[in-house]
Amino acid sequence: MKRNLFPLFIFSLVFFVSCKKDPAIPVDQTIEVEQPSYFPSPVYTFDNNTFTQDGFELGRMLFYDPVLSLDSTVSCATCHQQFAAFSNFDHPTSHGINSLFGKRNTPALYNLIWKTNFMWDGGVNNLEIQPINPITNPIEMGETLENVLMKLNRQKKYIDKVKLAFGVDSIDSQKLLKSLAQFMGAMSSNNTRYDDYLQGKPDAFNSSELSGLNIFKEKCASCHAEPLLTNNGFVNNGLDSIFSDSGRQKITQLAEDAGKFKIPSLRNIAVTLPYMHDGRFNTLEEVVDHYSNGIVSSTTVDSTLPIGGFQFSVQQKTDLIIFLNTLTDDDFLHDARFSDPAFQ
Template sequence: MNRIFTIALLATVIMGCTPEKVSPVADPYVFTTPSNFPKASYTFENNPVTKDGFELGRALFYDPVLSSDSSIACANCHQQVTAFADPVHRFSKGVGDVNGVRNAPAIQNMAFQTHFFWDGGANHLDFVPINAITSNIEMAEKLVNVLKKLERGKTYPEKFNAAFGSKEVTSQKMLYALSQFMCMLVSSNSRYDKYVRGEGEILTSQELNGLSLFSQKCSSCHATDLFTDGSFRNNGLDASFALDSGRQRITEISGDRGKFKVPSLRNADVTKRYMHDGRFNTLKEVLDHYGSNVIVSETLDPILNSNGVKGISLSEQQKLDIISFIKTLTDTEYTHDKRFSNPFLK
């Protein structure tokens, strides 16, 4: 009798409770533009992200089978913990330990970009992997060989079937899958993001002062909440560019000599080294360059040579404040998101 009474009492209590509202969980495989970001540029109408397509791209990104001797994966030079930059090498390392000629840039917010690589050599994300796969100083492989290896793989035909409805392995499907993975690599949950979106984050007085200084002195190039305007500029690193002509290599326009793509400063504190050739090791060195070491050349950006004044006037305290602000752009959710981790390491 006591047991029946207890059960009845519990039922009454449970039925009398007002259930808490449960927020719907966002689909982790649907691309969403953060509210403080501009509109995405990627052609999702041609290649919408799906879970199976994303997972295929993720596997390909981490699989060294894409290289000629199966020793180099995309992830070798693009490691998640450093926002998919290279934390070890100044220059990219390819098959046979060959040195590249540029520093591997971070991979983040790719869906919002229209040009890729330091010289803008690709104008669509779908074409980006081709460069790394076929370059003799990177993966040193031919696309046709990659497809044959994937066809022979135990799991890839089924993965292609799940993603695209056919076991046929084609270059378009492979590139689409890699793009789906890279499109989802969105970094938008730094302390700064949560501050500007009013999500309860508070910046310190030094960080706020750094933000103000950044807006005055840096945002002409590092614009919008992507922290890049996507342009190509000569930022006064050298007087001549015999070793690397930058954007001119692509356009063959003399006025583009020595110009390189403006990188995003998101996660800049963890993506060291800096500049296209990785010459600087710290953010302080970067600001020292802009403060007093800008070199004048024919194509130097006018912002850095205004009225005969070279560079950007910065006191030592201002440099510290700007660095303090830049550190608020570090997105640890991004660098530790399990969706983007190596699927072969369980």
């Protein structure tokens, strides 16, 4: 009798294991904000916005809900696509309501709690404040905060969720913004082969990648500072001699800031095409070519960039691009906790 049961036991085991892997079974949605030990202290601390699972989930519902736009056609996720590290894949600039286009490239969203300011010109000073811009910009979502709150407070799912998240009976502007900050603030991206290298894992990089890393450290890392791969500063990286967009100067009104833009992190750079503040470059090859041969002179061009470019060899360019491809965090791009809750 005992011997007869053994195959059944094995079968059950196989069945259970296969069940576990079945994607139809909901995956664990529990979230906490990952802060790797080798990252600096975050700028945004959640001290005044206690992070909770429900707060995060409310933010996630809002992020994916086109009701935030005037005609319910545009959500945050319309222009911030997870598979593109929450940038807008293959769009130099993005579609707002009524097919209106902005004039700057949609930035990727990750590691936001380490950023000192937001937007290409750094005009926004707090993660919680950022969403007001796309919601109220007439060429993005074109709404008013008043209308958005009115529409949200008509829906039971939001009333129920804000009760769980904040213990209140309706969403006000502060709860809207704080829950979005919880969702976006939890988007930590730190699981790449470059992170393996940073943590000293042996053989994380092959010789080409190591060579690319060394070129990067020598030529790029003063702005794209490790390990976040940005120093959060603003520079003119020699794209134009005359500026069609004055960039940081719009915020500071200082002539010395004309044509300067935020230094973006290079994490997930292989999937956040196109590149630069106006999305003018479609490939990493074009970007590397710019730094190699395309730096043009202007009144504010960064002093660390040689006019005419670094004159990389073909091998150096190849190695640099190979290194940049180690910065993609596939787990982050496919993390179900950051995906559209409507499809789960």
